[in-house]
Amino acid sequence: NAGVTQTPKFQVLKTGQSMTLQCAQDMNHNSMYWYRQDPGMGLRLIYYSASEGTTDKGEVPNGYNVSRLNKREFSLRLESAAPSQTSVYFCAGNSGGYSYNEQFFGPGTRLTVL
């Protein structure tokens, strides 16, 4: 099993450009999550999908959109990138619902916006 995979690993954008970060999991997770990691701020939740067909805003959703394409895939889109979106982005998944199962994380995408 590949677990949680993310593409690309690295990306450099210019201000105003758009891009989509891809995430896929083969662990049969119901719930999937997008986080951003910034120095001194830990991980902050951008969007999550509690189950296939649903998405909800997290703590820092402005400037982002998501799509839960199917149970396996959960993408994050930046429509008009800004330097403040320079960060490391992590996708995660778990069983969701009322379970106490831990989240499994992908390797991350390091994004720089110039």
Added chain:
Amino acid sequence: AQSVAQPEDQVNVAEGNPLTVKCTYSVSGNPYLFWYVQYPNRGLQFLLKYITGDNLVKGSYGFEAEFNKSQTSFHLKKPSALVSDSALYFCAVRPLRGATNKLIFGTGTLLAVQP
């Protein structure tokens, strides 16, 4: 507001000595508690969790954590540190209210183990 605090940005310890990485939380009720580790340029890896029962939980790589309800703390411990334990450690809390399995993360503590 619900929050998780990791009061130390960095913890330095000599190899072979015991280590403690602190975590306190402010969440109503009895939440689920987690520790994750992040090695350089990698994603987070699950270490251990507290759900209920014995206040001392054991996890991967010889780590353990002690839940203290009265102090709302969940400190990570290891009896004898290894250089390979050097990494960034995150405490996380899953509030019990609501059906969504969202986590609230602390800001992380960098553990540096000197040989």
